[in-house]
Amino acid sequence: MILDLEKVGLKKSGKWILHDIDWTINQGEHWVILGLNGAGKTALLHMLCAYYFPTIGKVQVIGKQFGQDILGEQLRQQIGIVSSKIKDRMYGSDSAYQVVLSGGFASIGLYEEPTDEMRAKAQQLLKDLKCFHYANQTFQTLSQGEQQRVLIARALMGDPKLLILDEPTNGLDFIAREALLESIENIAAKHSPTIIYVTHHVEEILPEFNKTLLLKEGTVFGKGDSRDMITSTRLSEFFGISVEVSWNGQRPSIQKK
Numbered sequence: 563m564i565l566d567l568e569k570v571g572l573k574k575s576g577k578w579i580l581h582d583i584d585w586t587i588n589q590g591e592h593w594v595i596l597g598l599n600g601a602g603k604t605a606l607l608h609m610l611c612a613y614y615f616p617t618i619g620k621v622q623v624i625g626k627q628f629g630q631d632i633l634g635e636q637l638r639q640q641i642g643i644v645s646s647k648i649k650d651r652m653y654g655s656d657s658a659y660q661v662v663l664s665g666g667f668a669s670i671g672l673y674e675e676p677t678d679e680m681r682a683k684a685q686q687l688l689k690d691l692k693c694f695h696y697a698n699q700t701f702q703t704l705s706q707g708e709q710q711r712v713l714i715a716r717a718l719m720g721d722p723k724l725l726i727l728d729e730p731t732n733g734l735d736f737i738a739r740e741a742l743l744e745s746i747e748n749i750a751a752k753h754s755p756t757i758i759y760v761t762h763h764v765e766e767i768l769p770e771f772n773k774t775l776l777l778k779e780g781t782v783f784g785k786g787d788s789r790d791m792i793t794s795t796r797l798s799e800f801f802g803i804s805v806e807v808s809w810n811g812q813r814p815s816i817q818k819k
């Protein structure tokens with residue numbers, strides 16, 4: 563089991579921002595978390611990475627139970643995360659290659675001498691993510707789409723058991739978004755971490771994301787097979803407006819009725 567949350571609640575500043583969350587992720591599943599602004603997605607991710615502790619309930623991530631086993635840094639080394647916060651923490655003057663290598667040490671910046679094996683791995687990941695041709699360019703000069711690719715390669719350097727992609731297509735144009743989604747599909751096929759993909763956009767649910775968690779107002783509105791979650795009836799109720807969902811081919815699309 564990769565993740566197990568039992569009756570989890572989180573209170574901040576006197577307010578319950580997550581409540582009554584039951585959620586299990588098994589090996590081999592890839593999940594989407596779908597939720598509107600303020601649904602609690604970021605709070606939930608912070609909890610999975612042990613930045614927040616649950617106020618009530620039990621959280622188990624990659625075999626570690628919060629409060630019992632060793633936590634924090636050790637857990638985070640097994641989780642690859644790509645988010646806007648991580649992006650902002652990178653050193654802009656580091657090259658794409660250095661940024662990827664730093665993932666091997668789970669550090670921001672490169673302070674140790676990488677081994678030959680790490681260099682070979684970083685180069686392969688740069689190729690897998692189609693960023694090899696700008697490997698020597700500084701991070702700050704890369705486009706948003708290029709930066710996201712580099713950050714995904716960085717996250718994979720530590721062979722994470724869990725890869726969290728928090729709204730990775732934010733700020734990307736349609737072409738860059740589709741290209742990035744194609745790379746994410748390849749990761750799901752070639753590398754083997756469990757992926758949690760957080761988004762506001764139904765259209766980004768790739769066929770590999772076979773499971774969906776619908777998060778609303780800090781609690782689970784629905785969870786299960788994506789095909790069962792992403793339907794006109796369920797999402798109309800979820801969003802509180804009438805919507806029409808169609809599954810053309812392998813991916814859904816949505817429009818207001």
Ligand SMILES: Nc1ncnc2c1ncn2[C@@H]1O[C@H](COP(=O)(O)OP(=O)(O)OP(=O)(O)O)[C@@H](O)[C@H]1O
Nearest residue numbers: 574575577579597598599600601602603604605606
């Ligand atoms: N430390 C905190 N103290 C008080 N309230 C908080 C704290 N962190 C988050 N919240 C509140 O909890 C709710 C959920 O916030 P969160 O950032 O998790 O939402 P989100 O689903 O990630 O939204 P978005 O899609 O806009 O990023 C919001 O109403 C937010 O104001």
